[in-house]
Amino acid sequence: MSESNESEAAHTKRRNAIAGALTALMVGISGFALAAQLSRDEDKEFSAAREPDLVQILDSLDARRERIRAEIEDLQERQRALDSDTQGSEAALEEAEKRAGDLAILAGTVGAKGPGLSIVIESDTKHPTPELLVDTVAELRGAGAEAMQISDNNGASARIVTSTYFAAVGEGLDVDGITLSGPYTLTVIGDPPTMQAALSIPGGIVDTVRRGGSKISIDAHDEVNVSATRPPTHPSHAQPTD
Amino acid sequence: MLIGALALAAGVVLGLVWDVAVPEAMEPYLPIAVVAALDALFGGVRAKLDKIFDDKVFVVSFIFNVLVAALIVFLGDKLGVGSQLSTGVVVVLGVRIFGNVAAIRRHLFKA
Numbered sequence: 001m002s003e004s005n006e007s008e009a010a011h012t013k014r015r016n017a018i019a020g021a022l023t024a025l026m027v028g029i030s031g032f033a034l035a036a037q038l039s040r041d042e043d044k045e046f047s048a049a050r051e052p053d054l055v056q057i058l059d060s061l062d063a064r065r066e067r068i069r070a071e072i073e074d075l076q077e078r079q080r081a082l083d084s085d086t087q088g089s090e091a092a093l094e095e096a097e098k099r100a101g102d103l104a105i106l107a108g109t110v111g112a113k114g115p116g117l118s119i120v121i122e123s124d125t126k127h128p129t130p131e132l133l134v135d136t137v138a139e140l141r142g143a144g145a146e147a148m149q150i151s152d153n154n155g156a157s158a159r160i161v162t163s164t165y166f167a168a169v170g171e172g173l174d175v176d177g178i179t180l181s182g183p184y185t186l187t188v189i190g191d192p193p194t195m196q197a198a199l200s201i202p203g204g205i206v207d208t209v210r211r212g213g214s215k216i217s218i219d220a221h222d223e224v225n226v227s228a229t230r231p232p233t234h235p236s237h238a239q240p241t242d
Numbered sequence: 243m244l245i246g247a248l249a250l251a252a253g254v255v256l257g258l259v260w261d262v263a264v265p266e267a268m269e270p271y272l273p274i275a276v277v278a279a280l281d282a283l284f285g286g287v288r289a290k291l292d293k294i295f296d297d298k299v300f301v302v303s304f305i306f307n308v309l310v311a312a313l314i315v316f317l318g319d320k321l322g323v324g325s326q327l328s329t330g331v332v333v334v335l336g337v338r339i340f341g342n343v344a345a346i347r348r349h350l351f352k353a
Contacts, residue, residue, distance in 0.1 A: 019297030020245060023286075026304045027246045028253035030279030035257025037276050052325055 105147055108159040108230040112147040114189040116224040117196065122183035123214035130166035130173065132212070136186065136205050137164075143198035145190040149228040152180040157228040176230070192220035246286070270319065271312040274328055278311035279304065281335045284342035291349040311335070 104110040119136075133150070137160055140148065150173075151157030158164070158175040167174040172181035188195060196218055199205045209216040282304040289295040311331055318327030347353070 016297070019301065022301045023297050024245050024249035026279075026301055027283065027286075028249040028256075030276070030283055030304070031250040031253025032257040033253075033272060033276050033279060035254045036262050037272050039258060039261065 106161070107232060108147070108161040108228075109232045111229060112189055112226045113223055114146070115192055115222055116145075116187065116189040116220075117192055118219050118221060118224055119186040119188065119199070120183055120217045120219075121186070121209060121214055122216075123212075130168050132205075132208060133166045133173070133184075135208070136199070139198050139205055140186075140188050140190065140195055143190065143195040145188045145195060147189045147226045149187050149226045150175055150180065151185050151187070151228070153183060153185075154181065156180050159226070159228040159230045161230060187224050187226055189224060189226055196220060250283075270324070270328075271315055274311045274315050274331055275308045277332055277335045277339075278307040281338050281342070282307050284339050284346065288342045288345045288349075291346060 101110075105112050121136075137145075137148065148160040149157050150160060152172075156178055158178040158180070160175075164176050165174075169179055172179055173184070174180075199218060206216055206218075282300070285303065286295060286300045289300070314331050315324060315328045318324040321327075
């Protein structure tokens with residue numbers, strides 16, 4: 001009886017030990033799983049996310065990418081438009097500057113240089129008459145002269161433009177209000193051979209000057225300077241039309 | 243009780259030190275299993291304080307809770323409602339954990 005009691009007590013004791021060990025094992029396993037889960041979650045942001053969540057995240061990323069791509073295209077389009085705008089304005093500015101330069105030379109408001117002739121007309125008589133000078137200027141214009149000035153040995157000079165007039169004043173000349181006395185030097189920019197030929201034709205300017213008893217000499221230069229200028233005029237009545 | 247605390251500490255330390263790779267097939271179930279295990283743990287502590295703790299009940303309930311939780315999530319995944327079902331399981335287990343913790347608190351602080 002006591003033996004069986006003893007064996008039963010031992011049995012119960014062994015059973016208790018096994019159960020205690022199992023309990024400890026379970027607790028240990030749960031602690032282990034908890035720690036493993038915690039440390040795993042630290043490395044991967046999306047590893048714990050479920051498939052539908054991932055699909056949703058992917059969808060929203062796709063939508064965002066589309067939006068950003070559209071924005072990029074929009075901005076690139078604007079950049080292209082602005083670029084072509086800038087190029088257009090630059091070209092227009094260049095064109096306008098070139099035009100302003102051309103007009104300034106034509107109006108005589110700036111100096112000019114280039115190939116051309118320097119013509120010296122010397123006279124001790126009343127020659128050359130203003131008419132002769134007007135003829136000379138017209139002849140030179142016909143031969144393609146682009147800028148002209150007339151000067152004398154005293155350093156006075158006048159730019160010859162479309163409105164220039166020549167008038168006789170005593171022994172000298174009045175050119176646009178500037179009084180010059182001979183000998184006169186005409187400085188002309190244009191194609192030298194053409195202008196030379198235009199002046200030298202039989203019965204032309206050279207013949208006329210010589211017949212009148214004056215001396216004329218024509219020298220071609222690779223570069224002559226037309227340095228005399230006129231103040232710009234501002235039309236008070238005329239308006240430009242497009 | 244002391245053995246349980248020691249075993250828990252040993253398990254946590256082991257899990258932190260040993261950088262174990264969770265198998266991919268088990269990945270969705272581990273968080274739920276951990277929550278179920280936590281529920282069983284708090285239930286065990288409560289039973290101990292109520293002096294009705296039983297090793298056998300604890301071991302069986304522990305294994306059963308973990309398995310059922312994992313099974314529910316598995317079924318949910320197969321049915322296409324995995325995230326909703328696991329949310330439900332976590333809510334139920336959370337409520338139970340709160341209940342157990344409240345009972346433990348009453349035992350310890352008499353409040």
